[in-house]
Amino acid sequence: MYNYTNEQLESMKKVEATRQERCGKLHRRLTAEEKDAVLKEYHPDYITSAYEVLKVGPNKGEKVLHELADVLQGKSRVLDMDIDLSKPDYETDVLIIGAGGAGSSAAIEADNAGAKVMMVTKLRIGDANTMMAEGGIQAADKPNDSPAIHYLDAFGGGHFAAKPELLYRLVSEAPDAIRWLNDLGVMFDKMPDGTMVTTHGGGTSRKRMHACKDYSGAEIMRTLRDEVLNRGIPVIDFTSAIELIKDTDGKVAGAVLMNMETKDILVAKAKVVIIATGGAGRLHYQGFPTSNHYGATADGLVLAYRAGGKLLYADTLQYHPTGAAEPTQIFGALVTEKVRSLGAQLVNKNGEAFVYSLETRDVTASSIIKECSKGNGVKTTDGQGVWLDTPQIEILGGEGTIEKRIPAMMRMFGKYGIDIRKEPILIYPTLHYQNGGIDISADGMSTTIENLYVAGEAVGGIHGRNRLMGNSLLDIIVFGRIAGKSAGKKFKEVTLKDLTLDHVKSFDKELKDAGLNPEILSPKLLPNYTKQPAI
Amino acid sequence: MENMVNVYLFGKKYQVPSSLTIMKAMEYAGYQLVRGCGCRNGFCGACSTIYRIKGDKELKACLACQTKVEDNMYVATLPFFPLVKEVYDIQKISPSEQIMMQLYPEIYACVGCNACTKACTQGLNVMQYIAYAQRGDFESCAEESFDCVMCGVCSSRCPAGISHPQVAELSRRLYGKYIAPETTHLLERVKEIDDGKYKELIETLMNKPISELKELYNNREIEK
Ligand SMILES: Cc1cc2nc3c(=O)[nH]c(=O)nc-3n(C[C@H](O)[C@H](O)[C@H](O)COP(=O)(O)OP(=O)(O)OC[C@H]3O[C@@H](n4cnc5c(N)ncnc54)[C@H](O)[C@@H]3O)c2cc1C
Ligand code: FES
Numbered sequence: 001m002y003n004y005t006n007e008q009l010e011s012m013k014k015v016e017a018t019r020q021e022r023c024g025k026l027h028r029r030l031t032a033e034e035k036d037a038v039l040k041e042y043h044p045d046y047i048t049s050a051y052e053v054l055k056v057g058p059n060k061g062e063k064v065l066h067e068l069a070d071v072l073q074g075k076s077r078v079l080d081m082d083i084d085l086s087k088p089d090y091e092t093d094v095l096i097i098g099a100g101g102a103g104s105s106a107a108i109e110a111d112n113a114g115a116k117v118m119m120v121t122k123l124r125i126g127d128a129n130t131m132m133a134e135g136g137i138q139a140a141d142k143p144n145d146s147p148a149i150h151y152l153d154a155f156g157g158g159h160f161a162a163k164p165e166l167l168y169r170l171v172s173e174a175p176d177a178i179r180w181l182n183d184l185g186v187m188f189d190k191m192p193d194g195t196m197v198t199t200h201g202g203g204t205s206r207k208r209m210h211a212c213k214d215y216s217g218a219e220i221m222r223t224l225r226d227e228v229l230n231r232g233i234p235v236i237d238f239t240s241a242i243e244l245i246k247d248t249d250g251k252v253a254g255a256v257l258m259n260m261e262t263k264d265i266l267v268a269k270a271k272v273v274i275i276a277t278g279g280a281g282r283l284h285y286q287g288f289p290t291s292n293h294y295g296a297t298a299d300g301l302v303l304a305y306r307a308g309g310k311l312l313y314a315d316t317l318q319y320h321p322t323g324a325a326e327p328t329q330i331f332g333a334l335v336t337e338k339v340r341s342l343g344a345q346l347v348n349k350n351g352e353a354f355v356y357s358l359e360t361r362d363v364t365a366s367s368i369i370k371e372c373s374k375g376n377g378v379k380t381t382d383g384q385g386v387w388l389d390t391p392q393i394e395i396l397g398g399e400g401t402i403e404k405r406i407p408a409m410m411r412m413f414g415k416y417g418i419d420i421r422k423e424p425i426l427i428y429p430t431l432h433y434q435n436g437g438i439d440i441s442a443d444g445m446s447t448t449i450e451n452l453y454v455a456g457e458a459v460g461g462i463h464g465r466n467r468l469m470g471n472s473l474l475d476i477i478v479f480g481r482i483a484g485k486s487a488g489k490k491f492k493e494v495t496l497k498d499l500t501l502d503h504v505k506s507f508d509k510e511l512k513d514a515g516l517n518p519e520i521l522s523p524k525l526l527p528n529y530t531k532q533p534a535i
Numbered sequence: 536m537e538n539m540v541n542v543y544l545f546g547k548k549y550q551v552p553s554s555l556t557i558m559k560a561m562e563y564a565g566y567q568l569v570r571g572c573g574c575r576n577g578f579c580g581a582c583s584t585i586y587r588i589k590g591d592k593e594l595k596a597c598l599a600c601q602t603k604v605e606d607n608m609y610v611a612t613l614p615f616f617p618l619v620k621e622v623y624d625i626q627k628i629s630p631s632e633q634i635m636m637q638l639y640p641e642i643y644a645c646v647g648c649n650a651c652t653k654a655c656t657q658g659l660n661v662m663q664y665i666a667y668a669q670r671g672d673f674e675s676c677a678e679e680s681f682d683c684v685m686c687g688v689c690s691s692r693c694p695a696g697i698s699h700p701q702v703a704e705l706s707r708r709l710y711g712k713y714i715a716p717e718t719t720h721l722l723e724r725v726k727e728i729d730d731g732k733y734k735e736l737i738e739t740l741m742n743k744p745i746s747e748l749k750e751l752y753n754n755r756e757i758e759k
Contacts, residue, residue, distance in 0.1 A: 003554075127573030127581050141724040144758065148736040155740075156752030164741040172733065175724040185625055185708030187677060187715065194716035205757045213681060218578055222685065223711070226704050230622045238569065260569045293574045329556045329603060333576045381554070412577070415601060526569070529562040 002327060002417045008426070011378050014351030015387050015424050022345055023395050027356040035363050042366040042373070044429075045316055050286050055514040057507070058310040058448060067283040068314060071298060072305050073511060074522030076504045077242045078256050081265060085245060085499035088254065088269035090236075092118040093491040094484075095255060095270035097241040097300065100128030101217070101473065102456025103276030104224035105480025106487070107233050110274075113488020117233050120257055120268065122240045122277075122295040122525065126225045129278050129293050129457065130476060133217025134336050134408060135201065136209040137477075138470035139174035142198060145206040147171040154471055157203040157360075158464025161313065165442040166462045170471070170478050177477040178210060186223045187212055201469035202337060202360060209470045214336070214408040217473060239266070240299065240525050243504055244273065244307045244452070247497040252307065252451040254499065260525070271494040272451050272487040274444075275300040276480065279434040279457040280317075282527045288431040289323055289332025289382070299523035300458035304438045306507045310448045312460035313436030318467060321346075321364035323430020325385025327416040332430045337361075337469060338406055339388060343396040347387040347424065348376035354386075362466060365429040378426060385426040394421050435467055436460040444483035451494060455483040540606040557584055557599040557610055571614030577601045580686035583613045583656060596654045596688040616687030618698040623705070630709040632671035639702050642669055644695040651689035651699055657682050661689045661699050668702050674714055676706035 004012065030038065040046050051063040056073060064072065094110045096103045099121035110117045119125070140150040150171040155162055178196075182188060189197040189211050198207045212219035228235065241255040245267070254269040277300030281292025290296070301311060322335040340346075340357040346364070348354050348371050355367035368386055371377060377384035393401050402410055402421045413420050437460035439447045446452040456476040463471060511518060538553040542560055551560040558572060573581030582599035589607035599612060621638040628634050635642060642665050651661035660679060667676035680703035689699045727733070740748065 123573050124579075124581060127579045131579045132574050132576060141718075141721045143720060146736070147728065147733045148740060149755075151737050151740055152748070152752055152755060155748060156755075160745050160748060160752075168737055168741060172728055172737065175721060175728060179721055179725050182718065182721070183712060185711035187681075187707055187711040188718075190715055190718065192716065194718045195720065196718055200758070205755050207758055215578075215682065218684070219681075219707075222704060223708060226620075226708065227625065229620055230624065232622065291576075293579070294568075294572050328554055329559070330576065416603070526567070528567060529559070530565050530567050531563060 005379070008378055011349045012387070012424065014349070015347050015389055018351040019389060019392060019395070022347070022353050022389070023392055027345065027353045029356045030359060030363065035359070038366045038370055039362060042370040043362055044286050044288070044319055047286065051315065055516060056510040057305050058308055059314065062315070064314050065285045067285050068280070068298060070520050071283070071302050071522035071524055073516055073518055074302070074520045075518045076306065076508060077258070077521050078501060078504060079508060083256060083265060083267065083501065085267055085501065089266040090118060090268040092116050092268065092270050094118070094272045094274065094487045095120070095268050096274045096276060097255060098276035098278060098456070099125035099235055100276065100278050100456060100476065101130035101221055101224060102476035102480040103274070104228050105477050106274050106276060106455055106484035107228050108224070108231065109481045109484025110488040111231050111233055113485060115488045115491050118236065118268065119228070119233060120236045120239045120241060122238070122260060124237045125228065125235045126221050127293060127295065128221065129296060130217050130221045130473070132291070132293060133473050134214045134334070135338070136199070136211035136216045136470050137178070137220070137473040138201065138204065138208045138468070139178045139210060139474065140171065140206065140208050141175040141178060141196065142206065142208065145208055147174065149206055150174065150208065153203060153205050154463060154468055157468040158466050161464030163461040166440070169442055169482065170462055170475055173478045174474055177474060177481070180481070181220060181223070181477065184223050184227055186220055189213065202358070203468045214406070220473065240523070241303060242523060243501065244303050245269070245499050245501060246307065246503055248500055249497050250450065251494070251496070252449055253496045256501070269496070269499060271491040271496060272453065274453040274455060274483045274487055275304060275438065275458050276454070276456045277458050281431045283524065284527070285317055285431055288319065288429065290431040291320060291323060291332060291334040292431070295526065297524040297527065298434070299525065300454070301437060302523040304446060304449065304452065304454070307452070307503050308449050309446045309452065310439045311436060312439040313465055314460065316435040316465045317431060318361060318433035318435055319365045319429040320432035321361055321368055321429050322388060322427040324425070325383070325428040326380045326426040327418070328381035329416060330412065331382045333412065334430065334432070335388065335409060335425070335427055336406065339390060339393070339409060342393045342401065342405060344388050344390045344392050347389050349378045350376065368429055380426055383428065385428040387424040388427045389424040390420040391422055391424065433457065433467060433472065435463060435465055443486045444479055445486065451490070453483040453487050455479040540604055542604050543609045545611055546609070551604055553604060555604055557597070557602050557604055558582055560604045561599070571599065571612045575600045578684060580684035581614065583616070583686035583688045584610060585613055586610045596656055598656045598686065613688065613691065616691050618687050618690055618701055620698065620701050625708055625712060630673055630713045634709070635668055635671065635702070638705065639698070641696050642702055645669070645697060646695055648694060650692040650694070654688045654692045656686055656688055657684060659683060664703055665697060665699060668706055673706040673709045676703060677710040680706065
């Protein structure tokens, strides 16, 4: 049994005491007005004191979270370096920064197009958010569904803010993305006649969530990785891009790289660059824990921003309502939405359900934060949390439901002596996804920088101001492929002039002119947890 | 005061809170990790670790991000293991026994010691899935190996030099591509889209004012 505090045990008893009675009833759903109110008051996106106005760069005058402002307006790592750009260490047609799902899809398509491709990545290929996705990937491929219905679901779910031309491509190319993955050997869940097993996700009006058990992202990622390696595409691992290089015409022309272990600096010259650096959970916005991998520090946004890349919706993040709050060993790790779809309720320290558990992610997360700030949360090692009453699943669905439907969750808590079939678990919202990112046009190129393509979580605008579960794994494949194909055509027309880092110097000057004299080096590359065991 | 335990990181002694995982204990001790840390949650296999508890003879393997420290634990991380990865063209090979013979003939040299299974950080029956691969039963190999995070600990213990995770990867791809039943509704939908069937429908949506889209969205029919 896990070593709960007495206070936690007391509270757990109260949850047990009310369980039977709660099982019969669903909590009332919030009205539209109540939703607005709880969002405005408690959603982290609405906490104005957490934001500041950018003083320089393409999004000058817009608001972003302090932690993002710090890196966007941070000090470049190359400023004080003497880098000889005339003798590149690498020369390639297409340079891909980041080796998650988006980068790997792009690499395969650019290779198909006949380009010489090279990938650089901070950790190893596949040490990425893609590897961690459990839930699934959307595509409208069933007879009762269509890309148009998918469009409406995603557009509404993203608060009507998606760029229509990007969303058009996302939904129209979704079935082909699934076909492409299947053809590479990804093992989708299927019925014996080949029909895809599909389910709902938050905000879908049709069952279009495809999965590979509860290892969807891992299965996709390891297949793509295997394919990249089969093709002999060079993957330079433990090597981060720390700055984009331009040519004297202002086109992107490569990147400055840093070996993560030796700190050696290398120059990669490329006719086309693709940024596929993923999300930002490890910036721990507003002190939140995160479900993201170790290297998710918004580097791509920083590189592009300094080079003149405009960002879109950089102010909006997704906080998943249910991150693990206890045990401390897995603080912030994702507890999949499925736990709530199977019937587990959110319950406060007095054993009372306080919100309908399948409100949209933003509303549910806000309601949890509200409950805790009212003093109804349970104290945890790292802060506070509320109960997610998992034993209800067994009562509602019959004994054995948990083991059959959410085995990964059972294993994750089982390791720490928590049997989620018998005991509820403590959860708190966790920083999950970067809704915003670099603004691109429908062919994947940055709207403001020539020769720079972007794919995956580093893009902003595909989903709008919120993203539905299953549309991100989808976007990394669809837009990864688009970037790869576009780059595979583009490089043939590109002739590079002399390389330069002048844009970095002028950005620094802008900072100084705006009265900023940043000391924080950016991109951040990795969080520092030494001697801070809490996060 | 928190309960502290002694751990030996690469042989050197540190005191760390007993609640920490091995990974967080290393950070607590002052290591800024670069290698040996990826997802931090049991999915990527970057953090394979060998440990032994003082007084115990057996060497055990685990994922550092998933395992709590214990008192008197000797820890050595294995952030890289040189697995053999053979290259092939997935479009050209076929799911026959010959392909294993060609690419990974060493699997037939398995001596049945079961060290791989004992070492598996995911608790998989590794020796069994290799047996399936030997027989060309790719479906069973794929299923049995599905939760593999490819950390490589199994291979580090194998006297026959088998790269188990790569054998499993090949089996899964063969199964997913060639053996699993084909999805007709998917192929039909792709063709319809290629033929332009939904273009107009979506474009009509794209051109509607937001107010109308909100109306449509709020009243859309939801599959039960
Ligand atoms: C726990 C979890 C569960 C999820 N579940 C789902 C789900 O069920 N369905 C869904 O659709 N989505 C899900 N998501 C979201 C989805 O998985 C991610 O948004 C998506 O995989 C991101 O892919 P990517 O290729 O853009 O980035 P990543 O996969 O994160 O890859 C980015 C890569 O870039 C590298 N990198 C970063 N900076 C640099 C640099 N400066 N230089 C070089 N390399 C760099 C990183 O190390 C990494 O390899 C989930 C996410 C998480 C974290
Ligand atoms: S860091 Fe990914 S499995 Fe441990």
